[in-house]
Amino acid sequence: MNLYHEEILEHYRHPHHAGTLPDADVIQEEHNPLCGDKLTFYVKFSHNIISDVKFSGEGCAISQATASMLTDEIIGMSIEEIKKLTTKDITNLLGVELGPTRLKCALLSLQGITRAIHHKK
Amino acid sequence: MNTLSFSQLQQEFPFLKNGWTYLDNAATTQKPLCVLDAEREYYTTYCANVHRGIYTLSEQATEHFEQVREQVRKFIGARSSSEIIFTSGTTQSLNLAARLIAQRLNVGDKIILTEAEHHANLIPWQLIAKERGVQLQFLQFHEDGQIHPEDLSTLMTKKTKVLACTHISNASGYMLPIQKLIDSARECGLFTIIDAAQSVPHIPIDVTKLGADMIAFSAHKLCGPTGVGVLYGRKELLEQVEPVCGGGGMISEVQLTSSTWTDLPHRLEPGTPNIAGVIGFGMALQYVQTIGMNTIQHTIEKLTQYALKQLSSHPTIKLLGPKNHSLQHGIISFTVNGAHPHDIASLLSEDHIAVRAGHHCAQPTMKYWGVPATVRASFSFYNTTKDIDRMIESIQKAQNILV
Numbered sequence: 268m269n270l271y272h273e274e275i276l277e278h279y280r281h282p283h284h285a286g287t288l289p290d291a292d293v294i295q296e297e298h299n300p301l302c303g304d305k306l307t308f309y310v311k312f313s314h315n316i317i318s319d320v321k322f323s324g325e326g327c328a329i330s331q332a333t334a335s336m337l338t339d340e341i342i343g344m345s346i347e348e349i350k351k352l353t354t355k356d357i358t359n360l361l362g363v364e365l366g367p368t369r370l371k372c373a374l375l376s377l378q379g380i381t382r383a384i385h386h387k388k
Numbered sequence: 389m390n391t392l393s394f395s396q397l398q399q400e401f402p403f404l405k406n407g408w409t410y411l412d413n414a415a416t417t418q419k420p421l422c423v424l425d426a427e428r429e430y431y432t433t434y435c436a437n438v439h440r441g442i443y444t445l446s447e448q449a450t451e452h453f454e455q456v457r458e459q460v461r462k463f464i465g466a467r468s469s470s471e472i473i474f475t476s477g478t479t480q481s482l483n484l485a486a487r488l489i490a491q492r493l494n495v496g497d498k499i500i501l502t503e504a505e506h507h508a509n510l511i512p513w514q515l516i517a518k519e520r521g522v523q524l525q526f527l528q529f530h531e532d533g534q535i536h537p538e539d540l541s542t543l544m545t546k547k548t549k550v551l552a553c554t555h556i557s558n559a560s561g562y563m564l565p566i567q568k569l570i571d572s573a574r575e576c577g578l579f580t581i582i583d584a585a586q587s588v589p590h591i592p593i594d595v596t597k598l599g600a601d602m603i604a605f606s607a608h609k610l611c612g613p614t615g616v617g618v619l620y621g622r623k624e625l626l627e628q629v630e631p632v633c634g635g636g637g638m639i640s641e642v643q644l645t646s647s648t649w650t651d652l653p654h655r656l657e658p659g660t661p662n663i664a665g666v667i668g669f670g671m672a673l674q675y676v677q678t679i680g681m682n683t684i685q686h687t688i689e690k691l692t693q694y695a696l697k698q699l700s701s702h703p704t705i706k707l708l709g710p711k712n713h714s715l716q717h718g719i720i721s722f723t724v725n726g727a728h729p730h731d732i733a734s735l736l737s738e739d740h741i742a743v744r745a746g747h748h749c750a751q752p753t754m755k756y757w758g759v760p761a762t763v764r765a766s767f768s769f770y771n772t773t774k775d776i777d778r779m780i781e782s783i784q785k786a787q788n789i790l791v
Contacts, residue, residue, distance in 0.1 A: 270734060270738075271731070271734075271735065271789055271790070276789070276790070279790075301746055302728070302729070302730050302745065302746050302747075302760065302761050303746070303747050303751075303754060303759075303760025303761045304728075304760060304761075305760070325728075325760070326728060327728035327729075327730035327731045327734075328728065328730075328731045328790060329730070329731075329734075369730070369734065372730065
């Protein structure tokens with residue numbers, strides 16, 4: 268499938284959960300040194316479950332769309348379930364195969380969420 | 389001046405028949421067949437190590453290898469072939485230069501760089517600064533997007549010992565006023581090191597006239613193989629410094645606890661060099677000289693100015709670099725409203741157009757421009773204005789998809 272298919276472009280143009288959470292339990296910043304993209308994730312937990320998440324920052328269509336799709340996916344998921352997410356889950360979400368460079372753009376969000384869980388007190 | 393025929397170039401560069409529009413020449417250029425043939429000939433008919441064997445094959449390899457050193461000397465106008473050190477590329481050349489110069493620095497000394505540097509002429513000095521307790525200072529971009537040589541005098545103190553700067557910015561193609569910078573630095577007794585990775589492939593360079601102490605460049609941006617670079621060093625200086633890497637081929641006499649060194653340039657080239665690569669580089673030099681450096685310079689300047697003119701008429705494209713576009717050589721950088729450079733490069737790639745997107749290993753320049761990344765197109769003599777037209781058409785297509 269075309270890398271820039273309509274669903275990716277729709278998430279890119281109108282990302283879900285864009286913004287900040289003033290009462291976030293963890294704020295996690297991620298940086299892709301290849302393209303200079305920076306994303307910040309605001310994560311709120313209810314016990315072992317992600318109850319809310321938002322993200323801010325600029326990036327390419329792939330990193331923005333992934334952040335939008337992944338934040339849709341993980342609200343309501345448990346920490347254990349999120350720890351099991353793989354690269355394949357991300358490319359399945361996007362519905363495209365990615366080359367190694369663009370894969371880094373897509374994995375920035377997964378890295379952010381995984382680290383946020385790690386930093387949960 | 390020669391006129392370049394694209395169909396002739398296609399015969400010489402098989403790559404140019406593959407349907408791609410290649411506009412990432414600042415990263416590396418394509419290679420003509422003759423370069424590959426020269427390497428192949430070495431590997432298939434006289435493959436032997438250099439400066440070692442007594443047998444004729446080794447002597448033949450040594451002769452070819454050393455001939456290239458002489459070719460390089462002539463190409464850049466050095467006085468002696470012992471001023472030509474072969475390295476693995478500009479990065480290693482600049483690291484070597486920094487290590488050699490560091491021997492002459494004391495705690496508290498100052499090194500002047502510019503904001504326009506590629507990381508390869510910044511990080512080596514950061515490492516030296518940490519190790520030797522010296523300070524880095526920077527010539528900053530002015531509002532006109534230029535580096536002003538007059539700023540040198542305001543930074544200069546008795547402790548200032550080095551000016552290391554790029555000749556042409558790899559991010560924007562901006563050509564710095566290099567002669568003025570070198571002259572002012574030399575007047576104050578500074579060591580001068582020039583990153584010429586983007587200038588040696590585009591314009592005729594005379595290192596003796598420039599007068600810098602050390603000049604670094606790569607073979608692979610000049611139609612040669614990857615893994616070969618040059619550090620030119622003024623002989624009087626090279627003779628006064630100790631080697632910074634040791635091994636075979638650089639010694640005169642070795643004892644268990646101390647050794648003496650052989651002559652320049654071998655003293656600074658320990659270990660087996662990239663023999664095939666250097667031989668291929670010799671052929672690349674011969675090739676570009678047949679075309680003529682003046683023809684190459686003229687062709688690339690025309691392409692650069694054409695691209696700048698075409699792009700500047702698009703209101704949604706923002707050109708980055710010096711405000712005076714005539715200072716740009718071979719490289720242009722831009723952003724597209726509402727689209728990330730990575731997406732532009734990805735969509736251009738779908739049309740088989742190769743441009744670079746990112747920070748181009750020049751994060752301080754990106755910071756000055758206030759962007760995380762740009763799209764960069766860079767030209768070689770085998771590009772045509774059609775390549776630029778195709779790129780612009782594809783950018784418009786990408787904009788329609790993204791915005």
